[in-house]
Amino acid sequence: MSGRIVTLTPNPVMDLRTSVDQVRSDRKLRCTDPVRQPGGGGLNVARTIRWLGGNACALFPAGGGTGEDLKHCLEGEALDYEAIPVAGESRENLIVLEEESGHEYRFAMPGPVLAQGEWEALLERLERTEPAPEYLVASGSLPPGVPEDFFARVAGVASRRGARVIVDTHGRPLERVMVPDSGVFLLKPNHNELEMLTGRKLAGEEDEEAAARELTADQQARAVVLSRGARGAMLVTRERTVRYRNPPVGVITRVGAGDSLIAGLVYRLGEGASLEEAVRFGVAVGAAAVASAGTGIGEWVDLEELLEQTEVA
Template structure:
């Protein structure tokens, strides 16, 4: 039985390099090159696998990039449940500028999925036997996929007795919340879009999260707030964590690392404080690695001891 299933409708192969300085017109010669499997749910699955969790990933594959994506995940030992699409799997590009330490992220549009293709994904989820305890639906929706796609996933999971965790934005997130899910992981921009509010401090953001809980559609909100830290808001109360001081090499995948460690902790039966502590540490640990290298377990263990938490 797979404990955790991740769903990524819009995966990517992430290509990253470093250059001394980014200027127009001139040829910019990269000093390094790496390719990683990418996309929200895929990154979450990679983190859970590194931490020893039982996870599989559902995602579409198309063309040469799709075959490469599958091979990269096979290399990391992540079990894949793929479905074929006619379009080419997208490739994203990240460039780090050595002279300034700035990172430039180019996110390309994904291929359009036909109705028969995204319906095949839902049928694959519905047919799982036995059904996973946790379903993580994460990342953007590609063209052609309806806004309520993750809401449909949540409906299937509820019918089959699974817990649904959603990490997305805009109309897709709003539709999932309207359907009812167990946990969401918004950042401040996503929370602003979802609630229509714009608080100016952590306490006000936490209050906005509590408003969503009172509506009864979400059981837990893991709110990542950048320089304000993070909060885990549930009916059991609020846990707050200050941001960890690390020297970032890349900001890519920090949110996915946070969520991956959180879900791994939940599936492992840890109490909410331990789950949250490891999630905060994993988000910070991802900043220490170049490209989309995500977090490493040894960094998570080390940083978890430095997380300063408090209950509201």
């Protein structure tokens, strides 16, 4: 039986995807009919786990008509969730594909301002979730009004309850959560975020490995999975380093690829897989997301074939 997985998304979003022949200024652009899908780090993770055949409970704030749309979409996907009501309107993002060039333009909104009582309600709900989660995925951006140490507070609450905490965020919230004995089980930065955390330029793979190992040395995180884009991924713990090469796929979109990697990883961990095996599966799921239109994964994807093509060094 899979372990209980909870995802926490402090700034969920309704993604509107559309396309246009060419993006040009000062003229009306005739777009295709938009596709609306729930998004935001933890929601992407939970939806992908559901696609994989697992279960995850998504915890997030929701407000206004967009918040109702988010809940309605998740209900249509039979996804377990708990929405904390907030006064502000949940955000929408716009993703536009320029057909002529193949370039993708992403317009990300900041989200509603959360009052102290609203973001504290998320922590309180996590504190009394029963049964206590085995894995807690805290990911995405913070909306206005939420303190920069929010993810650090989340890690403290979840780790005290025995959960393995996986964090994927950026900027100051990432810096604030990365402290000695943080309670974080796994961190998933990219190259730029790893440079920010270590305060220095990282010239190549050896520098990246050394920097990631620094984060594990004083238990800022027990493991680091460095997302390296087209170069694949790298798992670093205090004991070992494992490198993964992406399977060959055509890139349609990179939206949600990192979230899909985490989803595959935590799904396999919940089934009892080793960390090395779980990361390999996550890399294959991330590749499936890259090769699929939208923020979901297409039914046509042969995940077993992608897994076989995911090289490990």
